[in-house]
Amino acid sequence: MTKPLPRKIAVMGAGSWGTTFAKVLADSVADQGIPVQIWARRDDAANEINERHTNSRYLRETKLPANISASSNQREVLEGADLVVLAIPSQSLRRELAVFKKYFEPEAVLLSLMKGLERGTDLRMSEVIAEITQFPEDRIAVLSGPNLAMEIAREQPTASVVACADSETAQWIAELCSAPYFRPYTNDDVLGVELGGIVKNIIALAVGMCDGMGMGDNTKSTVITRGLAETTRLVLSLGGRLDTLAGLSGLGDLVATCSSSLSRNNTAGRLLGQGLFLDEVNDRMSQTAEGIKSARAVFDLARAHEVEMPITEAVVMVLEGSLSVENMAARLLARELKSEGEQN
Numbered sequence: 001m002t003k004p005l006p007r008k009i010a011v012m013g014a015g016s017w018g019t020t021f022a023k024v025l026a027d028s029v030a031d032q033g034i035p036v037q038i039w040a041r042r043d044d045a046a047n048e049i050n051e052r053h054t055n056s057r058y059l060r061e062t063k064l065p066a067n068i069s070a071s072s073n074q075r076e077v078l079e080g081a082d083l084v085v086l087a088i089p090s091q092s093l094r095r096e097l098a099v100f101k102k103y104f105e106p107e108a109v110l111l112s113l114m115k116g117l118e119r120g121t122d123l124r125m126s127e128v129i130a131e132i133t134q135f136p137e138d139r140i141a142v143l144s145g146p147n148l149a150m151e152i153a154r155e156q157p158t159a160s161v162v163a164c165a166d167s168e169t170a171q172w173i174a175e176l177c178s179a180p181y182f183r184p185y186t187n188d189d190v191l192g193v194e195l196g197g198i199v200k201n202i203i204a205l206a207v208g209m210c211d212g213m214g215m216g217d218n219t220k221s222t223v224i225t226r227g228l229a230e231t232t233r234l235v236l237s238l239g240g241r242l243d244t245l246a247g248l249s250g251l252g253d254l255v256a257t258c259s260s261s262l263s264r265n266n267t268a269g270r271l272l273g274q275g276l277f278l279d280e281v282n283d284r285m286s287q288t289a290e291g292i293k294s295a296r297a298v299f300d301l302a303r304a305h306e307v308e309m310p311i312t313e314a315v316v317m318v319l320e321g322s323l324s325v326e327n328m329a330a331r332l333l334a335r336e337l338k339s340e341g342e343q344n
Protein backbone atom coordinates (compact mmCIF):
# COMPACT_ATOMS: atom_id res chain seq x y z
CA MET A 1 0.00 0.00 0.00
CA THR A 2 1.60 3.28 -1.03
CA LYS A 3 -0.84 5.62 0.71
CA PRO A 4 -0.33 5.70 4.51
CA LEU A 5 -2.95 4.09 6.71
CA PRO A 6 -5.67 6.49 7.90
CA ARG A 7 -5.34 7.77 11.45
CA LYS A 8 -9.09 7.39 11.83
CA ILE A 9 -12.15 6.55 9.72
CA ALA A 10 -15.40 8.55 10.02
CA VAL A 11 -18.77 7.13 8.96
CA MET A 12 -21.42 9.84 8.57
CA GLY A 13 -24.84 8.25 9.13
CA ALA A 14 -25.91 5.67 11.70
CA GLY A 15 -28.63 4.01 9.63
CA SER A 16 -28.62 0.39 8.53
CA TRP A 17 -25.86 0.65 5.97
CA GLY A 18 -23.71 3.23 7.78
CA THR A 19 -23.63 1.14 10.95
CA THR A 20 -23.07 -2.12 9.10
CA PHE A 21 -20.33 -0.76 6.87
CA ALA A 22 -18.65 0.78 9.92
CA LYS A 23 -18.50 -2.76 11.31
CA VAL A 24 -16.96 -4.04 8.05
CA LEU A 25 -14.29 -1.33 8.25
CA ALA A 26 -13.67 -1.87 11.95
CA ASP A 27 -13.29 -5.64 11.47
CA SER A 28 -10.93 -4.98 8.56
CA VAL A 29 -8.65 -2.49 10.36
CA ALA A 30 -8.89 -3.82 13.93
CA ASP A 31 -5.38 -5.32 13.80
CA GLN A 32 -3.89 -1.99 12.76
CA GLY A 33 -5.56 -0.25 15.72
CA ILE A 34 -7.42 2.25 13.52
CA PRO A 35 -10.51 3.72 15.21
CA VAL A 36 -13.82 3.93 13.32
CA GLN A 37 -16.22 6.59 14.55
CA ILE A 38 -19.87 6.87 13.47
CA TRP A 39 -21.78 10.13 13.34
CA ALA A 40 -25.39 9.66 14.50
CA ARG A 41 -27.85 12.52 14.19
CA ARG A 42 -29.35 11.85 17.59
CA ASP A 43 -27.57 11.51 20.95
CA ASP A 44 -29.63 8.44 21.84
CA ALA A 45 -28.60 6.71 18.60
CA ALA A 46 -24.94 7.44 19.35
CA ASN A 47 -25.39 6.16 22.92
CA GLU A 48 -27.01 2.96 21.64
CA ILE A 49 -23.93 2.24 19.56
CA ASN A 50 -21.49 3.12 22.35
CA GLU A 51 -23.39 0.99 24.86
CA ARG A 52 -24.11 -1.82 22.32
CA HIS A 53 -27.76 -1.37 23.27
CA THR A 54 -29.87 -4.48 22.92
CA ASN A 55 -33.10 -2.69 21.90
CA SER A 56 -31.68 -1.90 18.47
CA ARG A 57 -32.37 -4.63 15.91
CA TYR A 58 -29.05 -4.01 14.20
CA LEU A 59 -27.02 -4.10 17.35
CA ARG A 60 -28.72 -7.32 18.41
CA GLU A 61 -27.72 -8.97 15.15
CA THR A 62 -24.27 -7.41 14.81
CA LYS A 63 -21.05 -7.99 16.70
CA LEU A 64 -19.71 -4.45 16.78
CA PRO A 65 -15.94 -4.58 17.33
CA ALA A 66 -14.28 -2.61 20.11
CA ASN A 67 -12.68 -0.07 17.75
CA ILE A 68 -16.13 1.38 16.86
CA SER A 69 -17.57 4.35 18.70
CA ALA A 70 -20.23 6.95 17.90
CA SER A 71 -20.96 10.60 18.56
CA SER A 72 -23.59 13.12 17.52
CA ASN A 73 -20.90 15.81 17.24
CA GLN A 74 -19.85 16.19 13.60
CA ARG A 75 -16.65 18.04 14.38
CA GLU A 76 -15.51 15.37 16.85
CA VAL A 77 -16.18 12.60 14.31
CA LEU A 78 -14.56 14.30 11.32
CA GLU A 79 -11.46 15.73 12.99
CA GLY A 80 -8.43 13.58 12.15
CA ALA A 81 -10.40 11.32 9.79
CA ASP A 82 -8.42 10.57 6.62
CA LEU A 83 -11.25 8.47 5.21
CA VAL A 84 -14.82 9.81 5.47
CA VAL A 85 -17.70 7.52 4.52
CA LEU A 86 -21.03 9.14 3.62
CA ALA A 87 -24.15 7.05 4.38
CA ILE A 88 -27.15 9.34 4.66
CA PRO A 89 -30.24 9.61 2.42
CA SER A 90 -29.24 11.00 -0.98
CA GLN A 91 -31.69 13.88 -1.02
CA SER A 92 -30.15 15.20 2.26
CA LEU A 93 -26.54 15.02 1.14
CA ARG A 94 -26.21 18.55 -0.25
CA ARG A 95 -27.57 20.12 2.94
CA GLU A 96 -25.55 17.93 5.32
CA LEU A 97 -22.31 18.29 3.33
CA ALA A 98 -22.46 22.05 3.61
CA VAL A 99 -21.90 21.51 7.35
CA PHE A 100 -19.60 18.46 7.20
CA LYS A 101 -17.16 20.15 4.86
CA LYS A 102 -16.14 22.69 7.51
CA TYR A 103 -14.53 19.86 9.46
CA PHE A 104 -13.02 17.73 6.66
CA GLU A 105 -9.27 17.20 6.83
CA PRO A 106 -7.81 18.94 3.74
CA GLU A 107 -6.44 15.68 2.26
CA ALA A 108 -9.30 13.40 3.31
CA VAL A 109 -10.71 10.78 0.93
CA LEU A 110 -14.52 10.73 0.66
CA LEU A 111 -16.43 7.50 0.00
CA SER A 112 -20.14 7.52 -0.88
CA LEU A 113 -22.31 4.50 -0.01
CA MET A 114 -25.45 6.23 -1.25
CA LYS A 115 -27.63 4.97 -4.11
CA GLY A 116 -29.72 7.91 -5.20
CA LEU A 117 -29.81 10.67 -7.82
CA GLU A 118 -30.41 14.23 -6.65
CA ARG A 119 -33.83 15.56 -7.61
CA GLY A 120 -33.75 18.87 -9.43
CA THR A 121 -30.13 18.59 -10.57
CA ASP A 122 -30.10 14.90 -11.67
CA LEU A 123 -26.60 14.66 -10.18
CA ARG A 124 -25.01 11.46 -8.86
CA MET A 125 -23.79 11.61 -5.26
CA SER A 126 -20.12 11.71 -6.33
CA GLU A 127 -21.01 14.73 -8.47
CA VAL A 128 -22.79 16.47 -5.59
CA ILE A 129 -19.75 15.78 -3.40
CA ALA A 130 -17.37 17.21 -6.01
CA GLU A 131 -19.54 20.30 -6.45
CA ILE A 132 -19.89 21.08 -2.74
CA THR A 133 -16.41 20.16 -1.52
CA GLN A 134 -14.34 20.98 -4.60
CA PHE A 135 -12.31 17.86 -3.78
CA PRO A 136 -10.51 16.40 -6.83
CA GLU A 137 -11.91 13.21 -8.41
CA ASP A 138 -8.95 11.16 -7.17
CA ARG A 139 -10.22 11.66 -3.60
CA ILE A 140 -13.91 10.91 -4.25
CA ALA A 141 -14.98 7.26 -4.45
CA VAL A 142 -18.19 5.25 -4.38
CA LEU A 143 -19.00 1.76 -3.12
CA SER A 144 -21.85 -0.26 -4.59
CA GLY A 145 -22.82 -3.89 -4.98
CA PRO A 146 -25.24 -6.59 -3.76
CA ASN A 147 -25.01 -5.37 -0.18
CA LEU A 148 -28.20 -5.81 1.81
CA ALA A 149 -27.09 -4.42 5.16
CA MET A 150 -28.80 -6.99 7.37
CA GLU A 151 -27.07 -9.93 5.67
CA ILE A 152 -23.67 -8.28 6.03
CA ALA A 153 -24.41 -7.43 9.67
CA ARG A 154 -24.84 -11.20 10.13
CA GLU A 155 -21.47 -11.71 8.41
CA GLN A 156 -22.98 -13.55 5.44
CA PRO A 157 -20.41 -13.43 2.63
CA THR A 158 -20.72 -10.92 -0.19
CA ALA A 159 -18.64 -8.81 -2.54
CA SER A 160 -18.82 -5.19 -3.62
CA VAL A 161 -17.12 -2.63 -5.87
CA VAL A 162 -15.06 0.40 -4.87
CA ALA A 163 -14.97 2.82 -7.78
CA CYS A 164 -12.68 5.81 -8.14
CA ALA A 165 -11.10 7.60 -11.08
CA ASP A 166 -7.78 6.99 -9.29
CA SER A 167 -7.00 3.27 -9.03
CA GLU A 168 -4.59 3.78 -6.14
CA THR A 169 -7.33 5.40 -4.05
CA ALA A 170 -9.76 2.60 -4.95
CA GLN A 171 -7.16 0.01 -3.92
CA TRP A 172 -6.45 1.85 -0.66
CA ILE A 173 -10.15 1.86 0.25
CA ALA A 174 -10.57 -1.78 -0.83
CA GLU A 175 -7.78 -2.82 1.54
CA LEU A 176 -9.43 -0.89 4.37
CA CYS A 177 -12.80 -2.62 3.94
CA SER A 178 -11.73 -6.17 3.22
CA ALA A 179 -13.15 -8.51 5.87
CA PRO A 180 -13.48 -12.32 5.98
CA TYR A 181 -17.15 -11.93 4.92
CA PHE A 182 -16.75 -8.86 2.63
CA ARG A 183 -14.68 -8.81 -0.57
CA PRO A 184 -14.33 -5.46 -2.38
CA TYR A 185 -13.27 -5.31 -6.05
CA THR A 186 -12.06 -2.08 -7.64
CA ASN A 187 -13.23 -0.29 -10.78
CA ASP A 188 -12.46 3.09 -12.41
CA ASP A 189 -15.92 3.41 -14.01
CA VAL A 190 -17.46 5.59 -11.30
CA LEU A 191 -20.45 6.56 -13.44
CA GLY A 192 -21.30 2.96 -14.35
CA VAL A 193 -20.96 1.70 -10.77
CA GLU A 194 -22.98 4.54 -9.32
CA LEU A 195 -25.80 4.49 -11.89
CA GLY A 196 -26.18 0.72 -11.62
CA GLY A 197 -26.93 1.13 -7.90
CA ILE A 198 -29.33 4.01 -8.49
CA VAL A 199 -31.43 2.52 -11.29
CA LYS A 200 -31.75 -0.93 -9.71
CA ASN A 201 -33.77 0.67 -6.91
CA ILE A 202 -36.36 1.78 -9.47
CA ILE A 203 -36.40 -1.63 -11.14
CA ALA A 204 -36.84 -3.18 -7.66
CA LEU A 205 -39.87 -0.94 -7.14
CA ALA A 206 -41.32 -2.28 -10.43
CA VAL A 207 -40.58 -5.89 -9.46
CA GLY A 208 -42.15 -5.31 -6.05
CA MET A 209 -45.29 -3.89 -7.68
CA CYS A 210 -45.59 -7.03 -9.83
CA ASP A 211 -45.11 -9.22 -6.73
CA GLY A 212 -47.71 -7.21 -4.85
CA MET A 213 -50.21 -7.79 -7.65
CA GLY A 214 -49.55 -11.54 -7.45
CA MET A 215 -47.58 -11.90 -10.69
CA GLY A 216 -45.11 -14.75 -10.99
CA ASP A 217 -41.44 -15.42 -11.68
CA ASN A 218 -41.61 -15.00 -15.47
CA THR A 219 -42.83 -11.47 -14.91
CA LYS A 220 -40.10 -10.81 -12.34
CA SER A 221 -37.39 -12.11 -14.65
CA THR A 222 -38.73 -10.07 -17.56
CA VAL A 223 -38.69 -6.86 -15.53
CA ILE A 224 -35.18 -7.56 -14.20
CA THR A 225 -33.79 -8.33 -17.66
CA ARG A 226 -35.44 -5.44 -19.46
CA GLY A 227 -34.56 -3.25 -16.47
CA LEU A 228 -30.92 -4.11 -17.00
CA ALA A 229 -31.34 -3.33 -20.72
CA GLU A 230 -32.60 0.18 -20.01
CA THR A 231 -29.96 0.75 -17.33
CA THR A 232 -27.33 -0.30 -19.87
CA ARG A 233 -28.67 2.15 -22.47
CA LEU A 234 -28.45 4.99 -19.98
CA VAL A 235 -24.98 4.11 -18.70
CA LEU A 236 -23.50 3.63 -22.18
CA SER A 237 -24.98 6.85 -23.48
CA LEU A 238 -23.38 8.73 -20.57
CA GLY A 239 -19.94 7.16 -21.08
CA GLY A 240 -20.00 4.20 -18.65
CA ARG A 241 -18.93 0.67 -19.55
CA LEU A 242 -20.86 -2.48 -20.42
CA ASP A 243 -18.61 -4.75 -18.33
CA THR A 244 -19.47 -2.70 -15.23
CA LEU A 245 -23.15 -3.51 -15.72
CA ALA A 246 -22.39 -7.21 -16.03
CA GLY A 247 -20.61 -7.02 -12.66
CA LEU A 248 -21.49 -6.82 -8.98
CA SER A 249 -22.70 -3.21 -9.00
CA GLY A 250 -24.90 -3.86 -12.06
CA LEU A 251 -26.43 -7.29 -12.46
CA GLY A 252 -25.27 -8.35 -8.97
CA ASP A 253 -27.07 -5.60 -7.10
CA LEU A 254 -30.11 -5.77 -9.38
CA VAL A 255 -30.63 -9.47 -8.68
CA ALA A 256 -30.07 -9.11 -4.92
CA THR A 257 -32.42 -6.18 -4.52
CA CYS A 258 -35.15 -7.52 -6.81
CA SER A 259 -35.17 -10.95 -5.08
CA SER A 260 -34.93 -9.93 -1.44
CA SER A 261 -37.67 -9.23 1.05
CA LEU A 262 -35.01 -7.29 2.99
CA SER A 263 -34.93 -4.65 0.23
CA ARG A 264 -36.81 -1.49 1.14
CA ASN A 265 -37.36 -0.58 -2.52
CA ASN A 266 -38.74 -4.02 -3.31
CA THR A 267 -40.94 -3.84 -0.20
CA ALA A 268 -42.23 -0.35 -1.08
CA GLY A 269 -43.09 -1.60 -4.59
CA ARG A 270 -44.90 -4.60 -3.15
CA LEU A 271 -47.05 -2.36 -0.94
CA LEU A 272 -47.92 -0.19 -3.95
CA GLY A 273 -48.80 -3.34 -5.88
CA GLN A 274 -51.10 -4.38 -3.05
CA GLY A 275 -53.00 -1.14 -3.56
CA LEU A 276 -51.57 1.18 -0.90
CA PHE A 277 -51.20 4.87 -1.76
CA LEU A 278 -47.69 6.33 -1.85
CA ASP A 279 -48.33 8.32 1.35
CA GLU A 280 -49.34 5.13 3.15
CA VAL A 281 -46.22 3.37 1.87
CA ASN A 282 -44.01 6.23 3.01
CA ASP A 283 -45.65 6.11 6.44
CA ARG A 284 -44.86 2.42 6.75
CA MET A 285 -41.20 2.71 5.68
CA SER A 286 -38.95 3.60 8.61
CA GLN A 287 -35.83 3.55 6.42
CA THR A 288 -34.74 5.13 3.16
CA ALA A 289 -36.18 3.67 -0.06
CA GLU A 290 -34.11 5.72 -2.49
CA GLY A 291 -35.92 4.66 -5.67
CA ILE A 292 -39.09 6.55 -4.69
CA LYS A 293 -37.22 9.86 -4.74
CA SER A 294 -34.74 9.07 -7.51
CA ALA A 295 -37.15 7.72 -10.13
CA ARG A 296 -38.17 11.14 -11.44
CA ALA A 297 -34.51 12.33 -11.55
CA VAL A 298 -33.42 9.20 -13.47
CA PHE A 299 -36.27 9.63 -15.92
CA ASP A 300 -35.39 13.30 -16.46
CA LEU A 301 -31.71 12.42 -16.97
CA ALA A 302 -32.66 9.75 -19.51
CA ARG A 303 -34.95 12.12 -21.38
CA ALA A 304 -32.26 14.79 -21.49
CA HIS A 305 -30.02 12.24 -23.24
CA GLU A 306 -32.83 10.82 -25.40
CA VAL A 307 -32.60 7.41 -23.78
CA GLU A 308 -35.80 5.41 -23.58
CA MET A 309 -36.45 3.88 -20.13
CA PRO A 310 -39.99 2.50 -20.26
CA ILE A 311 -39.94 0.69 -16.92
CA THR A 312 -38.56 3.74 -15.15
CA GLU A 313 -41.16 5.89 -16.90
CA ALA A 314 -43.98 3.57 -15.78
CA VAL A 315 -42.70 3.62 -12.18
CA VAL A 316 -42.58 7.42 -12.26
CA MET A 317 -46.16 7.52 -13.56
CA VAL A 318 -47.35 5.18 -10.81
CA LEU A 319 -45.54 7.19 -8.12
CA GLU A 320 -46.93 10.45 -9.48
CA GLY A 321 -50.45 9.08 -9.81
CA SER A 322 -50.87 9.22 -13.58
CA LEU A 323 -50.87 5.42 -14.07
CA SER A 324 -52.44 2.76 -11.87
CA VAL A 325 -50.30 -0.25 -10.94
CA GLU A 326 -52.96 -2.47 -12.56
CA ASN A 327 -52.38 -0.76 -15.91
CA MET A 328 -48.58 -0.80 -15.72
CA ALA A 329 -48.08 -4.20 -17.35
CA ALA A 330 -50.56 -3.48 -20.13
CA ARG A 331 -48.76 -0.24 -20.92
CA LEU A 332 -45.34 -1.94 -21.09
CA LEU A 333 -46.56 -4.92 -23.12
CA ALA A 334 -48.38 -2.75 -25.65
CA ARG A 335 -45.15 -1.06 -26.75
CA GLU A 336 -44.11 -1.46 -30.36
CA LEU A 337 -42.39 -4.81 -31.05
CA LYS A 338 -38.66 -4.63 -31.71
CA SER A 339 -35.40 -6.54 -31.74
CA GLU A 340 -34.04 -7.47 -28.29
CA GLY A 341 -30.69 -5.71 -28.73
CA GLU A 342 -32.13 -2.50 -30.15
CA GLN A 343 -31.04 0.76 -28.55
CA ASN A 344 -34.25 2.49 -27.42
Ligand SMILES: NC(=O)C1=CN([C@@H]2O[C@H](COP(=O)(O)OP(=O)(O)OC[C@H]3O[C@@H](n4cnc5c(N)ncnc54)[C@H](O)[C@@H]3O)[C@@H](O)[C@H]2O)C=CC1
Binds near residue numbers: 016019087114116288
Ligand atom coordinates in the same frame (compact mmCIF):
# COMPACT_ATOMS: atom_id res chain seq x y z
N1 LIG B 1 -29.47 -0.51 3.87
C1 LIG B 1 -28.87 -1.13 2.87
O1 LIG B 1 -28.94 -2.36 2.78
C2 LIG B 1 -28.08 -0.35 1.88
C3 LIG B 1 -28.23 1.00 1.73
N2 LIG B 1 -27.52 1.67 0.78
C4 LIG B 1 -27.64 3.11 0.59
O2 LIG B 1 -27.08 3.77 1.72
C5 LIG B 1 -27.73 5.02 1.94
C6 LIG B 1 -28.16 5.10 3.39
O3 LIG B 1 -29.08 4.05 3.59
P1 LIG B 1 -29.42 3.39 5.00
O4 LIG B 1 -28.30 3.46 5.95
O5 LIG B 1 -29.96 2.07 4.70
O6 LIG B 1 -30.61 4.39 5.42
P2 LIG B 1 -31.35 4.51 6.81
O7 LIG B 1 -32.66 5.12 6.48
O8 LIG B 1 -31.28 3.24 7.55
O9 LIG B 1 -30.43 5.56 7.59
C7 LIG B 1 -30.15 6.86 7.14
C8 LIG B 1 -29.41 7.57 8.25
O10 LIG B 1 -29.09 8.89 7.82
C9 LIG B 1 -29.36 9.77 8.91
N3 LIG B 1 -29.51 11.13 8.41
C10 LIG B 1 -28.55 12.03 8.46
N4 LIG B 1 -28.94 13.19 7.96
C11 LIG B 1 -30.20 13.03 7.57
C12 LIG B 1 -31.14 13.90 7.01
N5 LIG B 1 -30.83 15.16 6.74
N6 LIG B 1 -32.34 13.41 6.71
C13 LIG B 1 -32.66 12.13 6.98
N7 LIG B 1 -31.78 11.26 7.53
C14 LIG B 1 -30.57 11.70 7.83
C15 LIG B 1 -30.57 9.16 9.58
O11 LIG B 1 -30.66 9.61 10.91
C16 LIG B 1 -30.22 7.68 9.52
O12 LIG B 1 -29.41 7.30 10.59
C17 LIG B 1 -28.89 5.06 0.95
O13 LIG B 1 -28.51 5.85 -0.15
C18 LIG B 1 -29.07 3.62 0.53
O14 LIG B 1 -29.57 3.49 -0.80
C19 LIG B 1 -26.63 1.03 -0.02
C20 LIG B 1 -26.42 -0.32 0.12
C21 LIG B 1 -27.13 -1.11 1.07
Ligand SMILES: O=C(CO)COP(=O)(O)O
Binds near residue numbers: 146
Ligand atom coordinates in the same frame (compact mmCIF):
# COMPACT_ATOMS: atom_id res chain seq x y z
O1 LIG C 1 -28.79 -1.30 -2.05
C1 LIG C 1 -29.18 -2.25 -1.42
C2 LIG C 1 -28.62 -3.62 -1.57
O2 LIG C 1 -27.47 -3.60 -2.35
C3 LIG C 1 -30.29 -2.10 -0.45
O3 LIG C 1 -31.48 -2.07 -1.13
P1 LIG C 1 -32.72 -1.33 -0.47
O4 LIG C 1 -32.31 0.11 -0.33
O5 LIG C 1 -33.82 -1.54 -1.45
O6 LIG C 1 -32.97 -1.98 0.84
